[in-house]
Amino acid sequence: MKEATHDKLDATDLRMLRLLQDEGRIANARLAERLNLSETPVWRRLRRLEEEGYVRGYQAVLDQRKLGYGVTAFVLITFAMHTGEQPYKFEEAIQGIPEILSCHNITGEADYLLQVVARDLEDYGDFVARVLRKLPGVTAIRSTLSMREVKAAGKLPVG
Template sequence: MNDLELDRIDRAILSAVQADGRIPNARLAETVGLSETPCARRLKRLEQEGYIERYRAMLSREALGLGVVAFVYVRFAVHDRALADRFEREVLAIARILSCHNVSGSADYILQVVARDLDDYGTFMRDELRCLPGVTSVESSLSLREVKANGGLPVP
């Protein structure tokens, strides 16, 4: 994929479906200034070319009772590829870990974690996170207020 392949209308389509994945084709076509059939063809091409990976619903943390968001800095004492692979596989299976990034700097990984409350978070840390393969230390930063979430990717 090369963003030089995207024209103004492709970019407008990507922006619109990123904001509302369930936008009806008729409204999408009107928004981007096309008739419905060419708009549907372009959307299909953008999907097939991999610009759109998937569609999904954004759930409400509040409605689900997940009041705590934490960013967890995970460190390893031993940097072994097999150990890191095991850690990553286990992280993928834990639903309350929303994201995991292998990073440079003082931490090896940064995780975004949700929990019902601080007691739930403490139990998760003690019983699950600290027990993951390779983990020698963890440091948490709790979100006090979410300013921006899942803003979507910039469409150049």
């Protein structure tokens, strides 16, 4: 399936995407008002943007500290073998692990970069031993702990 490209979007689409990033729960009527359009065309545009994959979903932004996750770790994962089924099995396995917030296949000395949350250092150490060391193909794990979050916008520079 060919990816949709940014140049298929007009100025109204881009403005709509910016508004949705700022206010994911915005009502269709309010969105139409902010775009100076009637509700039906806004609804059609929004459905098209969702169907074409520009909008992948909607979610609330939660405060990890208030929910008891005091540790954020960035984890470099290294494989001994980069061929065969192991990378696929690894990628499949991490999908079901909620403590892993993101996973990137990267270049350089390591193969993957994970962002992991834990309640505290002891909880993180247990997670490494109980989960990360048992993932398929993993031969080395290097962790860097975040001292504090400086920026976490989570918004793309649209338009």
